[in-house]
Amino acid sequence: MQNLEQELKERLTTLQDNLKKANLDAYVITNQEDVWYFTNINYKPEQRPFLFVVYPDKKPLFIVPKLEVDHFTVSYFDYEMDNYFDVTSKNGENWYDVLTKYLAPLARVGIESNGELLVTRFTPNINWETRFLIQNQRMLKSEYELDKLQYVSDVCSKVVQQTLKISRKGTKVMDTYSIAMKVGAEELAKNFSLENRTINAVWPAKFSFMPHSIPDVNATLGAGPNIDIALFNLQGYAAECERTFFVEEPTDEERKHFEQMMMARKIFLENLKPGKKASDIEKVVDSYFEQEGVLNRILHRPGHGIGLNNHEWPTLSLGNDDILQENMVISVEPAIYFENHGGYRHSDTAVITKDGYRLLTKAPTDLEDLILK
Template sequence: MNDEHQGRYAKLRASLASKGLDAALITSTDSIYYLTGFRYVPFERAFFLVARPEGDPVIVTPRIEAENIATIALPHRIVEYVDYPALPGETYLDALGSVLSVGERIAVEPSMPAEIMAGIADYAPEVMPLIETLRLVKSADEIRRVETAARYSDLGLRMIMDAARLGNSIKGGYDRIPELRAEIVRREGTFDQYTSSIWLGAWAAPFSAQPHRFPEPSDTFREGPNVGLSFLRVNGYSAETERTFFLHAPSAEEAEIFATMLAACDIGYDMLRPGISAHEVDHRVMTFLRAEGFGDNLLHRVGHGIGMGGHEGPWVAEGSDDVLEENMIISIEPGLYWRGQGGYRHSDTVLITSDGYRKLTDFSRDINAMTLV
């Protein structure tokens, strides 16, 4: 991975130069992992990668992490501070003062904690999504790693649906998580606890109308639309697979809504190609659903980016400035929701190709396959 990290850091340096910046302070764990492959949990101690248009990065670290930092393959220099909190002269601000100067143009990440932002106010930092922008377009290695996560995402959803029965608790899906983790370890050889996670869940009707409500293990499957979600990060990279399914023969109305949801997905898919506005994809899908009379049943955008994070840019939303490019990875997941009744949403992990798109998740989606009786 050293060549991969060298290439990413070179792109960051070029970005700094093109924007006339003297330095960037990189603080988020995912950004550090993206640039160096280093995994850590900072807790309360501040940690910085200081990048400049020329030269190797300087890593400002608490002393307790210094020996770990030395293992980073990307060439770098280490500056230590004692601890947090620390006496005057021994703080992280003192360490930063040895590598930065007031009056330089310095960029910081949007995710920088407010406490640190206030502490470095004298440097007049500018908030810029530098790493977030670099992460939008995936390398061949990143695509391979998302493809790997996508295979396990599909397997996780199959486990959810295999455990689903009318009258049963949704807990059956949660119970399969150790089995899925073991399968990943068997096939991949590792399940890195710092950069991996598994969430297998089901929203039983009527809670499927609340897609961001955490399902309770006591929730019980009943008639109506249920939504199952397999949401994984496997050794650094993410994928998601989501399906609406029934545990009874759906009514004519339920089947019609299901078909409308699929039609909305297909409108989005038909637009996917390099150069298309992410705003326009969402706008066209939403225009269709509003014209069908479902304006009051919409809760969210059509999709979002997927990579190291399960939710990252590009944002497939009305108001987004993002333009799709080859090798971006996104979700397509328009949804329809009725409070107290249930919701309808499929989601797949999708790669933008040179002439369109390719689904990285591969799970049945028609109503016959999604009727489990």
């Protein structure tokens, strides 16, 4: 596996090649994750804009607040740097004054689609064009990134497996939450980063039909579909793994809905391969759920991209006709929810391969293995 320095060099070269193809004279990046992607520099803006300007044929430029100049001194690639005084400054020393000095003379300047609106608002003399170059570049993972994603997926999977081992009728949500906290402390000691995230907890049935709710940590597991949700971010990369399980014998209705979720998952995975449209995934999943009479029980898309964040492009949903490609990493999570009954969702992190897919996360999936009495 290549080292970080070589990886960053290749990422920057790819963007520069794309700038040449687009005939852009410069490209402005403001998003925190995107800056990290190209520089491995982690920062918090704290009101003060941070601007990373990439040119097609020369060193990139950092424009940072004076307070952060020393923070952004790195040795593993070549760059230029300029600074401004603070979030607002006297005339001529504002961030937009410095940015305009460099970019106003250029004919065509790109800005990534997630760029802050205030950047273009305060720089009317720059000829801006909004593009999706970084979004598209980040969708395709290198071997370096796949290695990182496998690492965090392995840690995430182990926490889910440990959670299932301790989950019984009467287990407290707090007991399941504490597993990830312990693992998070261990990972922090191995590779210090304030951006590490190790979230894991079980949503008991009375919460599991609301996947973005926050369960009461003193609630206990009982009848109905419980869902363990693990969302991890380690060494800059994300993974998610989730399982629906029971601590009492499921009813016939619960078994039926579990198997509906599993069949939707099977259909999803059968269609997950290069050359398919991203929208095809939701189309076939929705078609099955409609056939089963539970189309109105869907609350979200069946999958999305994973990389530096747990939610990024591509979105595997209607309205996005991007073509799926090898080395895209996505979540697999078709699901149905029933108010005051519970939710049914397994989720895995998967990489699209030449011929199909490979699951990066691993945990039991079959119903009989998920009845934990």
